[in-house]
Amino acid sequence: MKNMQNFSSTNCHPTMTTAEILLKNGKIYTVNSDQPWCEAVAISSGIFIGTGTYEELESLIDENTHIIDLQGQFVMPGLYDMHTHPDLALAPGYAGYLDIAKEDPTPSEVKDAILQYASENEERWIYGQYFVKYTFKREGIIPDRYWLDSFIKDRPVAIHDRSWGCILANSMALELANITKDTRDPGNGYIERDPLSGEPTGILVDGAYSLIYKAMPPTPSHALERAYRDGLNYQASRGVVGTKYVHVCEHRLDALKAIDEAGQMSARVEAAISWQDDIFPVKRRWELLAGERHYYRSSRLNANAVKFHFDGTHESRSSYLSTAWPGENKWRGGLNLTPEHITDMLVDLDRRGIRVIAHCTGDGASDLFLDAVAEARRVNGPNGVRHQCAHSTNLLDENLPRFAALNVTAEFSPVGWYPSSFAKARQSVGEERWPRMYNFKGVLDAGGIAVMGTDWPVSHINPWVGFEAMITRQNPLIDSDEVFSGVAVSIEEAIRIMTLNGAYAMGVEEKAGSIEVGKSADLIVLEHNPFEIEIRGKLHQTQVQLTMLQGQCTWDEIEVFTGSANEAVWKERPNF
Amino acid sequence: MKVTPVPVCVISGFLGAGKTTLLNNILNGDHGLNITVLVNDFGAIDIDSQLLAKQEGNTISLKNGCICCSLQNDLVFELQALLSNPDGPPEYIVIEASGVSDPSKIISALKYPQIRDVFQIDSVVTLIDVQTIQDLEGDVKHLAMSQLDTADIIVMNKVADVSKADLQRIHDDWLYPSARVIETNYSDVPLDILFSLSGRSKALMDSSNLKHEHSHKGLFHTWHWKSDQQIDVTKLRSAIMKLPKDIYRAKGVFFSDAYPDERVVLQVVGARQEWSKDQYQNQDRQSQLVMISMKKEVDMSAIQEQLDDCVLGSIAK
Incomplete structure (x- = not known):
């Protein structure tokens, strides 16, 4: 965090002889095997300077020490959510786009709303939702570019239909997006054309609306900032101290930097630059990777990572498997980039110390990804860069030891490992793969590092849901005895996954992730002790009463810092 | 292929x-x-x-x-x-x-x-x-x-x-x-x-040059329209939009100087009209339209007039 201008260096470090904060009378689970439990911790300059009993730490107290009596509350290191997207979940709703707030808007209501928005907004593009094809049919009007052009020609317009199956654009929007009769249809979508002339009609179906997005200005910075701020706020309220915002561009990094400079970066954030333009365009990708990313760096923010989509999803049978999909002769799923591309890219980025986070849902994709990492190791030698296999829905048993051997983090996203509609869709991968789904345990037992990511908005950003479900492999949200396939982890393992393993995945395990002298003073105080409650149905509802990162209070339900110089960064939890 | x-x-x-x-x-x-x-x-x-x-x-x-x-x-x-x-x-x-x-x-x-x-x-x-x-x-x-x-x-x-x-x-x-x-x-x-492909549906569509025919125990009626002259396709497209609502299927091929080496093909299925064009080099360039209704009494005079109105004149040889 940049606004705390109290940095230490070789010959200049703050005195650490007395505690600024001392928490006593707690049940503190440290995730430090040398001292698993303690009762009190002393904090100075954002660092734990003592852990033990109150009596052992008493000598660190002076007249300025803020002593907090935990009254027996449970304490553990803060949580790490290693894959999530607050920007994708929230920013579009915050952007102030046109919203034709009518139940079934008629063509004339759509027209009036567009014209009114045009008169009230100076942004050139008019983008929003929604029109309903049916109401046009009722009035015998064809919703096409000519209809839009008939009342708005001089500004680009693009409106989604209610089901988000298509977008309707006027001629100026098509022109700015360079969509002509000669434009090729993208995969998974098409440009609707006049059947005889081939001219685009203005309707762009499914994948084709990305053509319009590319021409539109980026999501406004105010919306991105608000999205990240609300995301961080929510995460702090759930005890998150470290997170990865996987997929950023220069605008997103600008938004994160603005939050950091305002002192609101309430978690360590690793922002992974998108390698592809498949979610939004990254105009300054090569500048960022060449070195511009360092301008964003602080103790709370780094952009030393890239993210790419190697394969697809189980739902669309595009996950890249090691063998053909059930019922198929040859179809193994799809790779978005060639293995050669990935290998060269990995060797290159690895050499430059940039972490590669690869979306690999199929066991064939992760096999290829691990091969690429192996090649990077062969060429560059061991250099400490930990790459990350994202989602890891299915892993081959043979690959489990390679996570440790190649220093690759296996990341799992929650809605898949308890019975849910997602998990059921993912079971289409065939029964023989079921025992290998979301194999935390296999990775851990083979000595590797497993972490979890909420992958919001795919599943909810509350990390406690996945935290519970990795222990039970049952659906925390419904009352059902159904148990998901695969092996559960113990509560001790789950806590380590959520804390120290996350720090490891961010490359800060020497400095954070457990409660130890010399490490960053990151901790959470819980309303109950997870070792003493029934996990099923209960753990996911855990309320975090206090969250601290580097000694800074980010969330404080018990109001122990109220009125002090260390008041919580956030006061209220946003309602997602 | x-x-x-x-x-x-x-x-x-x-x-x-x-x-x-x-x-x-x-x-x-x-x-x-x-x-x-x-x-x-x-x-x-x-x-x-x-x-x-x-x-x-x-x-x-x-x-x-x-x-x-x-x-x-x-x-x-x-x-x-x-x-x-x-x-x-x-x-x-x-x-x-x-x-x-x-x-x-x-x-x-x-x-x-x-x-x-x-x-x-x-x-x-x-x-x-x-x-x-x-x-x-x-x-x-x-x-x-x-x-x-x-x-x-x-x-x-x-x-x-x-x-x-x-x-x-x-x-x-x-x-x-x-x-x-x-x-x-x-x-x-x-x-x-x-089903366009069912035996009877095919038979109805491909049947002779009768102006008006009814078949399938009186359930269906077909009308044929044809012209040896070239067609104004733009006009035709708006005429087809006004087909009587009792027409459930129609199929046609049309020729125009605007598409010298092609023929324009129309398929009507209920409310949907599907236009396409394909390569066509044959000398025989007679435009034809066949329409199927499910009702006996359909007033075809208006559509007949509109279709006739799309005829531009003789085809360039």
Whole structure:
């Protein structure tokens, strides 16, 4: 965090002889095997300077020490959510786009709303939702570019239909997006054309609306900032101290930097630059990777990572498997980039110390990804860069030891490992793969590092849901005895996954992730002790009463810092 | 090599609207087609037991086709997979859209570049239960609108159960000017309207040069129109938009100097008009249109006049 201008260096470090904060009378689970439990911790300059009993730490107290009596509350290191997207979940709703707030808007209501928005907004593009094809049919009007052009020609317009199956654009929007009769249809979508002339009609179906997005200005910075701020706020309220915002561009990094400079970066954030333009365009990708990313760096923010989509999803049978999909002769799923591309890219980025986070849902994709990492190791030698296999829905048993051997983090996203509609869709991968789904345990037992990511908005950003479900492999949200396939982890393992393993995945395990002298003073105080409650149905509802990162209070339900110089960064939890 | 596209009929409608009854009617029908049916899940269908041959994996074999329970996965992949079936591609596909999903997604997927040359939408039928449609609200109502919007042919089912006045109210509240509606009970829809490929439907379309003909025990009437002169295609397109609502199918080829080496092809299925053009070098450049109605008395004089009005003059040789 940049606004705390109290940095230490070789010959200049703050005195650490007395505690600024001392928490006593707690049940503190440290995730430090040398001292698993303690009762009190002393904090100075954002660092734990003592852990033990109150009596052992008493000598660190002076007249300025803020002593907090935990009254027996449970304490553990803060949580790490290693894959999530607050920007994708929230920013579009915050952007102030046109919203034709009518139940079934008629063509004339759509027209009036567009014209009114045009008169009230100076942004050139008019983008929003929604029109309903049916109401046009009722009035015998064809919703096409000519209809839009008939009342708005001089500004680009693009409106989604209610089901988000298509977008309707006027001629100026098509022109700015360079969509002509000669434009090729993208995969998974098409440009609707006049059947005889081939001219685009203005309707762009499914994948084709990305053509319009590319021409539109980026999501406004105010919306991105608000999205990240609300995301961080929510995460702090759930005890998150470290997170990865996987997929950023220069605008997103600008938004994160603005939050950091305002002192609101309430978690360590690793922002992974998108390698592809498949979610939004990254105009300054090569500048960022060449070195511009360092301008964003602080103790709370780094952009030393890239993210790419190697394969697809189980739902669309595009996950890249090691063998053909059930019922198929040859179809193994799809790779978005060639293995050669990935290998060269990995060797290159690895050499430059940039972490590669690869979306690999199929066991064939992760096999290829691990091969690429192996090649990077062969060429560059061991250099400490930990790459990350994202989602890891299915892993081959043979690959489990390679996570440790190649220093690759296996990341799992929650809605898949308890019975849910997602998990059921993912079971289409065939029964023989079921025992290998979301194999935390296999990775851990083979000595590797497993972490979890909420992958919001795919599943909810509350990390406690996945935290519970990795222990039970049952659906925390419904009352059902159904148990998901695969092996559960113990509560001790789950806590380590959520804390120290996350720090490891961010490359800060020497400095954070457990409660130890010399490490960053990151901790959470819980309303109950997870070792003493029934996990099923209960753990996911855990309320975090206090969250601290580097000694800074980010969330404080018990109001122990109220009125002090260390008041919580956030006061209220946003309602997602 | 250009392959003959596999025709696809999509049936949508809510649970209880009569989709399964229609499906059984189709599977029992004497259309002579071997039909592959795609459904969301077997639990939702109730196929006449005498039709069943065997069930294996996600496929139920029928005496005249099979049912694949596979729509929960990606439709594009499923359809592509059907093409590589060792027994050859299906002759005809019927997709029963889930009562809770938006059929427009299926229609869109059928037009994706990777499959649109190998599949052809033959008809999109939406069944509505006239007893319940007026009670729909919220998302379900939105879905009904999408089902109606996507429909080539709207089947108002169970009409015997409501009064004439109620039926009229449904027409007023729900239908749109170009809607092609069949009112039935027990999903009794003439298959020749649904299937372009059925024997009789083909026969009707390909039959002689009679100006007006009626067949199939008086159920269908066909009209032919032709011209040796060149056609103003732009005018023709707006004329076709005004076809009488009793015309359920039409098919035509047209010639114009604007398309010297091509012919313009028209397929009308209910409310949908599909135009295309293909290469054509033949000397014989007679424009023809054949239209099918289900009602005896259709006033064709207006459309006749409009079609005649599209004739530009003699074709350049």
